[in-house]
C-alpha cells in the first residue's frame with residue numbers, strides 16, 4: 041500500500057525566522073484609538089498576525105535570495121533586466137516588457153498614455169488603485185462582473201467572470217472610440233479573489249477584438265487563477281499551470297502586473313504589451329517618472345527576485361498548498377457559522393460582514409467594524425473591502441454604499457503555518473459570538489481620494 045496523506049503540508053522548511061509579539065487587550069485598545077480606528081495607521085509591531093495584504097509580504101526562497109546577490113546594477117542594459125524580460129516573455133508571450141516599481145506604476149503609465157477624459161474602461165472589478173488611476177484621467181472605471189460574483193454565498197466556480205452581455209452593451213452605448221482598452225482582473229481581488237475561466241477570457245478577447253478594442257489583463261494573481269482553471273475547468277486537468285498561464289495571456293494584448301503578488305517579490309511590477317507605438321509612449325513616460333526602461337525604478341536585484349519568483353508561483357506543490365490553506369480556513373469559518381464568500385478564492389478568505397453584522401447598516405461600515413473587533417480581540421489585522429474603500433459620496437451628503445461589505449483575511453505567501461490558521465479560526469469564532477456587541481463607525485476625517493488608507497473613524 042502507498043501512503044496517501046490527507047494533510048497537504050507547507051512545501052518548504054523554515055530557514056530564517058521573524059518573531060511576532062502578542063500584545064494585551066489594553067495595548068491594542070490604545071494603539072487602535074491612536075490610529076483613529078484605521079488599521080492602516082497601526083504600527084506593524086502591534087499586530088500579531090498581519091492579514092492586511094498579500095502584497096509584498098511574502099517570504100522569498102533561497103533561490104530568490106541567491107539570485108539577488110547576482111543582481112546587475114547597471115543603469116542601462118542590466119543582465120537582470122534581460123533575465124526578467126525573458127521570463128515574462130516566456131510566460132506571457134508579450135513583446136515589450138517594461139519594469140515598474142509596483143503594479144500601480146504600470147497602471148499609471150498605461151492609463152496615462154492611452155486614457156483620455158470621458159473614456160470608459162470596463163473590468164470585471166477594478167482594484168482600488170486601478171480605479172483611481174483611471175479616474176485620475178477623468179475617465180470612468182466600470183465594473184461588469186457577472187451577477188453571481190456579487191452574491192457572497194452563491195456557489196459558482198468562476199465568480200470572477202466578466203458579464204459579456206453587459207460588456208457588449210457598454211461598448212455599443214459608449215462607442216469603441218471611447219474605450220481605450222478593456223481589462224480583466226485575474227483573480228478578481230475586489231470581488232473575493234475569485235477566478236476567471238479560460239472560456240470567459242477567450243470570449244472576452246474575441247468580443248473586444250471584434251470592436252477593435254485592445255484587451256489587457258490585470259495579472260497580479262495569474263498563477264492562482266491558472267490553478268483554479270486546472271482544478272475546475274474541463275480540459276485543463278492535465279495542463280501545467282505554466283501552460284495554462286501561457287494560453288491565458290495569448291488571448292490578450294498586454295498586462296499590468298504587481299510582482300508583489302504572484303511575482304513572489306517584496307517589491308516590483310511590470311507592464312507588458314505587444315503594440316510598438318503604445319510601448320514607445322509608455323517608455324517615454326517611464327523615463328520621466330520611474331527610470332530607464334531596463335530598470336524602471338527597480339534595483340537589479342529586485343528584477344532577479346521577480347524572475348525567479350514568477351516561476352516559483354507556478355509550481356504545483358506551492359499552488360496546491362496555497363489554495364488549500366485558504367480553503368482550510370474557509371471550511372473552519374463555515375463550520376462556525378461565519379458567512380464568507382463562497383467558494384474561497386485564491387489569496388484570501390472574505391467574510392461577509394453585511395450578513396455577520398446585520399445590525400450595522402452600510403453607512404456605519406460593518407466590515408470596518410469587524411476589522412476593528414478582530415484586532416481588539418486577537419491582534420489580527422484584516423482589511424475592509426466595502427463602503428469605506430468603495431462607497432461613493434452623493435450630492436446630498438449621504439453615500440452610495442459598495443455592492444458588498446467584505447473583510448478580507450489576506451494570506452501573505454509562504455509566511456504563516458497551519459497553527460497560525462487555527463488561531464485565526466478560533467479568534468473569528470470568538471468574535472462571531474460577540475457579534476451583537478460590535479458597534480459601527482463613522483468617518484471623522486477623510487482625504488479626497490483613496491480614503492481607506494488614511495481616514496479616521498469614531499465609534500457610533
Ligand code: F0G
Pocket residue numbers: 092093094095142143144145167169170225229258260297298299300308309
Ligand atoms: N491590481 C490588483 C488586482 C491588485 O490587487 C493590486 C494591489 C494592484 C493592481 C496594484 O498593485 O500594490 O503593486 O501597486 N493589491 C494589493 C492588495 C495592494 O492588498 O490587494 P501594487
